[in-house]
Amino acid sequence: MTESPSYVLESGSPAGISRALLNAVRVETPVDGHLEALARASHDDLEPIRADEETGLAFWLNLYNAATQLLLEERPGLFESRIRFFRAAAITVAGVDLSLDDIEHGIIRGRKSKYGLGYLPRLEPTGLPAGYQLGRDPRIHFALNCGAASCPAIRFYEPETIDSTLEEATRTSLESTVEYDADRNRVVVPRVCLWFLGDFGGRSGIRSLLAAHELIPPDSSPKLRFASYDWTKARRMFLE
Incomplete structure (x- = not known):
């Protein structure tokens, strides 16, 4: 019997789904299908975001910003405690519940601690293999929006144009x-x-x-x- 294609591959590329999720959050349309695709994705489905740095960065930046907005909408009281807010499960990828801290410090910043002025390693695992970790790019600090007034505006990131958009x-x-x-x-x-x-x-x-x-x-x-x-x-x- 032929194995059926994965949900993610039926729905589009991983980077495309993360962008679609962020856009659904922006225009306030249903997000359940996008969330399900991400949660059910296999590591094979997500291979493009591990194989290419630009694709991975676009995926995780869009995902972080979408997850933040969903967390603010669904559990607004968490924001009163920044420790709880950033550590709360915000989105599921490949069956792994990820917090905003997991995405930013465990993946986008290449497993570097949020403490120690950016010089210390992060000891907490994300639950995803090390292959998802990216190299550090300081420009991400002008792209990630955590819901505070001092955060930068939310943009959409595409693999093909991510360098110019980050600039x-x-x-x-x-x-x-x-x-x-x-x-x-x-x-x-x-x-x-x-x-x-x-x-x-x-x-x-x-x-x-x-x-x-x-x-x-x-x-x-x-x-x-x-x-x-x-x-x-x-x-x-x-x-x-």
Whole structure:
């Protein structure tokens, strides 16, 4: 007897399903079919997101942002305790319940702790094989939306254009938050740059990023100051 095709392959590519889920969240249409496809997917179904970094990154960024919005809608009280909110089961992939922390720190950041300024390994397993882990890209901190007012706007990520979309997300976020004071030789940057200092390559890496986006003069070395973070709950921050 011929084995029937998997649910995911009948419904579309894994990256396509994650994008469709995020769009369903945006326009407030049913999401159950997309959630079921992701939950029932086999590791073979999900091979494209392990084989190609861009495909994997697009998949997980869309999935994280969709899962956050669903968690805020279905269990809004959790947001009162950030520890509980980020550790709660948010979405199921290949039969594994994943929290927002699992997706961000266990997969997207390549199993790095959320503590220790981005330099320490994450000890907690996600439940998925190590092959799902990605290499660290500091631009993801301008793409992930955890439901707080200081989070960046939610965009849609496609494997073919993810580099340019991440660049745009980073540029937009930095331009709206960075404050450079030449007289005092200092620059105020988003708080996430401190929380994940190691992801950015340390303070020199942050300055290089700012210079690349023409927010500080080339070869300058201003003192870094880190803005406070507004944790006010803010749902549905989709880029129009």
